[in-house]
Amino acid sequence: MEIYLIRHTTPAVERGICYGFADIDVAPTFETEAARVKGLLPDKPMDVYASPLQRCSKLATYLFGHTFTTDERLKELNFGDWEMQRWDDLGPDALQKWMEDFVYVRVPNGESYQDLYDRAVSMLNEVIARGRDAVLVTHSGIIRALLAHATNTPLEESFERRTEYGRLACLEAKNGVLNILFFNA
Numbered sequence: 503m504e505i506y507l508i509r510h511t512t513p514a515v516e517r518g519i520c521y522g523f524a525d526i527d528v529a530p531t532f533e534t535e536a537a538r539v540k541g542l543l544p545d546k547p548m549d550v551y552a553s554p555l556q557r558c559s560k561l562a563t564y565l566f567g568h569t570f571t572t573d574e575r576l577k578e579l580n581f582g583d584w585e586m587q588r589w590d591d592l593g594p595d596a597l598q599k600w601m602e603d604f605v606y607v608r609v610p611n612g613e614s615y616q617d618l619y620d621r622a623v624s625m626l627n628e629v630i631a632r633g634r635d636a637v638l639v640t641h642s643g644i645i646r647a648l649l650a651h652a653t654n655t656p657l658e659e660s661f662e663r664r665t666e667y668g669r670l671a672c673l674e675a676k677n678g679v680l681n682i683l684f685f686n687a
Contacts, residue, residue: 503675504683505629506543506637507645508565510557511535511668520592522578522612522643524585525555535668536564542670542687549632551625552639553577561668562639570639575621578641582612605657615657619647626651630675645671652680 512529515521543565550570552562555577562570584592600607608614622644629636638644642665650660652673665671665686672683 503630503633504544504635505626505673505675506548506635507648507671507673508539508561508637508639509642509645509665509667509669510553510555510561510639511539513557513667518588518590520581520584520587520589522581522585522641523555526557528557528560532560532564536561539668539670540565543637546635549629549634549636550639551576551629551636553641553644555641558639558641562637565639566637570637573625575625576638576640576644579609579615579618579643580612581609583610584612615643615647618643619651619657622647623651648673649682649685652682 510528511532512535513521513526514529515526539561550562550566551573552558552570553576554572554574558576559572589597596610600609605615608617625638626648629638645665646660646663647657649655649663649671650657663685669686671685671687674681674683
Protein backbone atom coordinates (compact mmCIF):
# COMPACT_ATOMS: atom_id res chain seq x y z
CA MET A 503 0.00 0.00 0.00
CA GLU A 504 1.05 3.59 -0.59
CA ILE A 505 0.74 6.47 1.85
CA TYR A 506 1.10 9.98 0.45
CA LEU A 507 2.29 12.66 2.86
CA ILE A 508 1.32 16.13 1.67
CA ARG A 509 2.50 19.32 3.34
CA HIS A 510 0.06 22.20 3.29
CA THR A 511 0.65 25.12 0.95
CA THR A 512 2.25 28.40 2.01
CA PRO A 513 0.50 29.85 5.08
CA ALA A 514 -0.55 33.48 5.43
CA VAL A 515 1.86 34.33 8.22
CA GLU A 516 4.73 36.74 8.51
CA ARG A 517 8.21 35.21 8.35
CA GLY A 518 9.85 34.73 11.73
CA ILE A 519 6.63 33.89 13.59
CA CYS A 520 6.44 30.69 15.64
CA TYR A 521 3.31 28.77 14.74
CA GLY A 522 2.19 25.19 15.05
CA PHE A 523 -1.29 24.69 16.51
CA ALA A 524 -2.34 28.20 15.41
CA ASP A 525 -5.10 27.98 12.81
CA ILE A 526 -3.50 30.11 10.10
CA ASP A 527 -5.14 30.59 6.71
CA VAL A 528 -3.42 29.98 3.37
CA ALA A 529 -1.48 32.55 1.33
CA PRO A 530 -2.82 34.06 -1.91
CA THR A 531 -0.66 31.56 -3.86
CA PHE A 532 -2.93 28.71 -2.67
CA GLU A 533 -4.66 27.94 -5.99
CA THR A 534 -1.39 27.68 -7.92
CA GLU A 535 0.30 25.55 -5.26
CA ALA A 536 -2.74 23.29 -4.78
CA ALA A 537 -3.12 22.72 -8.54
CA ARG A 538 0.52 21.63 -8.69
CA VAL A 539 -0.05 19.08 -5.91
CA LYS A 540 -3.21 17.78 -7.56
CA GLY A 541 -1.27 17.09 -10.75
CA LEU A 542 1.15 14.84 -8.85
CA LEU A 543 -1.43 12.57 -7.23
CA PRO A 544 -2.46 9.27 -8.79
CA ASP A 545 -6.05 8.83 -9.90
CA LYS A 546 -7.06 5.92 -7.67
CA PRO A 547 -9.24 5.42 -4.59
CA MET A 548 -7.49 6.44 -1.39
CA ASP A 549 -8.50 7.11 2.20
CA VAL A 550 -7.83 10.76 2.97
CA TYR A 551 -6.95 12.23 6.36
CA ALA A 552 -6.09 15.82 7.18
CA SER A 553 -5.05 17.99 10.06
CA PRO A 554 -8.11 19.99 11.14
CA LEU A 555 -6.13 23.24 10.84
CA GLN A 556 -7.44 25.25 7.89
CA ARG A 557 -4.14 25.33 6.02
CA CYS A 558 -4.48 21.55 5.68
CA SER A 559 -8.25 21.14 5.50
CA LYS A 560 -8.47 23.72 2.68
CA LEU A 561 -5.89 21.77 0.69
CA ALA A 562 -7.68 18.48 1.37
CA THR A 563 -10.96 20.04 0.22
CA TYR A 564 -9.33 21.36 -2.96
CA LEU A 565 -7.79 17.97 -3.73
CA PHE A 566 -10.56 15.59 -2.64
CA GLY A 567 -13.75 17.57 -2.03
CA HIS A 568 -15.27 16.88 1.35
CA THR A 569 -14.45 13.18 1.36
CA PHE A 570 -11.76 13.24 4.03
CA THR A 571 -11.46 12.72 7.75
CA THR A 572 -9.75 15.20 10.06
CA ASP A 573 -7.55 13.87 12.83
CA GLU A 574 -6.02 15.92 15.67
CA ARG A 575 -2.90 13.73 15.60
CA LEU A 576 -1.96 15.27 12.25
CA LYS A 577 -1.58 18.77 13.72
CA GLU A 578 1.80 20.47 13.79
CA LEU A 579 3.85 20.73 17.00
CA ASN A 580 2.02 22.50 19.80
CA PHE A 581 4.25 25.47 20.59
CA GLY A 582 2.17 26.39 23.66
CA ASP A 583 3.13 29.81 25.03
CA TRP A 584 5.28 30.46 21.97
CA GLU A 585 2.40 30.26 19.47
CA MET A 586 2.24 33.35 17.23
CA GLN A 587 5.25 34.96 18.93
CA ARG A 588 8.28 36.16 17.01
CA TRP A 589 11.13 33.66 17.34
CA ASP A 590 13.43 36.61 18.06
CA ASP A 591 11.24 37.68 21.00
CA LEU A 592 11.37 34.34 22.82
CA GLY A 593 14.70 35.12 24.40
CA PRO A 594 17.97 33.28 23.84
CA ASP A 595 17.81 31.30 27.10
CA ALA A 596 14.39 29.76 26.45
CA LEU A 597 15.13 29.00 22.84
CA GLN A 598 18.59 27.60 23.58
CA LYS A 599 17.27 25.26 26.28
CA TRP A 600 14.68 23.88 23.88
CA MET A 601 17.08 23.62 20.93
CA GLU A 602 19.59 21.64 23.00
CA ASP A 603 17.05 18.82 23.42
CA PHE A 604 13.97 19.62 21.31
CA VAL A 605 13.18 15.92 21.04
CA TYR A 606 12.34 15.64 24.74
CA VAL A 607 12.02 19.18 26.12
CA ARG A 608 8.46 20.45 25.99
CA VAL A 609 7.77 24.01 24.94
CA PRO A 610 6.10 25.84 27.88
CA ASN A 611 2.46 24.67 27.87
CA GLY A 612 3.14 22.82 24.62
CA GLU A 613 4.75 19.57 23.61
CA SER A 614 8.05 18.01 22.67
CA TYR A 615 9.00 16.57 19.31
CA GLN A 616 8.76 13.10 20.89
CA ASP A 617 5.11 13.87 21.74
CA LEU A 618 4.46 14.81 18.10
CA TYR A 619 6.33 11.71 16.89
CA ASP A 620 4.27 9.40 19.12
CA ARG A 621 0.94 10.74 17.91
CA ALA A 622 2.08 10.74 14.25
CA VAL A 623 3.25 7.12 14.40
CA SER A 624 0.03 6.13 16.18
CA MET A 625 -1.94 7.62 13.28
CA LEU A 626 0.30 5.97 10.68
CA ASN A 627 -0.07 2.56 12.32
CA GLU A 628 -3.87 2.86 12.21
CA VAL A 629 -3.76 3.82 8.53
CA ILE A 630 -1.48 0.89 7.72
CA ALA A 631 -3.74 -1.50 9.67
CA ARG A 632 -6.64 -0.50 7.37
CA GLY A 633 -4.59 -1.77 4.43
CA ARG A 634 -5.78 0.80 1.89
CA ASP A 635 -3.81 3.44 0.00
CA ALA A 636 -4.03 6.72 1.87
CA VAL A 637 -3.21 10.41 1.87
CA LEU A 638 -2.24 12.45 4.92
CA VAL A 639 -2.54 16.22 4.41
CA THR A 640 -0.45 17.56 7.23
CA HIS A 641 2.51 19.63 8.42
CA SER A 642 6.29 19.58 8.17
CA GLY A 643 6.84 18.25 11.70
CA ILE A 644 4.54 15.28 11.11
CA ILE A 645 6.12 14.49 7.74
CA ARG A 646 9.65 14.66 9.15
CA ALA A 647 8.65 12.42 12.06
CA LEU A 648 7.06 9.83 9.77
CA LEU A 649 10.04 9.85 7.40
CA ALA A 650 12.35 9.39 10.41
CA HIS A 651 10.17 6.49 11.54
CA ALA A 652 10.28 4.89 8.08
CA THR A 653 14.07 5.16 7.85
CA ASN A 654 14.93 4.58 11.52
CA THR A 655 16.55 8.01 11.58
CA PRO A 656 17.12 9.46 15.07
CA LEU A 657 14.70 12.31 15.68
CA GLU A 658 17.62 14.64 16.37
CA GLU A 659 18.64 14.19 12.72
CA SER A 660 15.16 14.39 11.17
CA PHE A 661 15.37 18.13 10.50
CA GLU A 662 18.05 17.47 7.90
CA ARG A 663 15.15 16.72 5.53
CA ARG A 664 13.78 19.98 4.22
CA THR A 665 10.04 19.74 3.64
CA GLU A 666 8.71 22.45 1.35
CA TYR A 667 5.20 23.89 1.28
CA GLY A 668 2.90 22.08 -1.12
CA ARG A 669 5.26 19.14 -1.60
CA LEU A 670 4.72 15.47 -1.06
CA ALA A 671 6.41 12.27 -0.13
CA CYS A 672 5.21 8.72 -0.57
CA LEU A 673 5.74 5.77 1.74
CA GLU A 674 5.20 2.18 0.79
CA ALA A 675 4.05 -0.23 3.49
CA LYS A 676 4.67 -3.78 2.35
CA ASN A 677 5.08 -6.95 4.41
CA GLY A 678 5.53 -4.94 7.61
CA VAL A 679 8.28 -2.77 6.13
CA LEU A 680 8.09 0.96 5.38
CA ASN A 681 10.07 2.43 2.50
CA ILE A 682 10.21 5.91 1.02
CA LEU A 683 9.16 5.76 -2.64
CA PHE A 684 9.80 9.46 -3.19
CA PHE A 685 10.30 12.67 -1.23
CA ASN A 686 9.61 16.35 -1.95
CA ALA A 687 7.96 15.89 -5.32
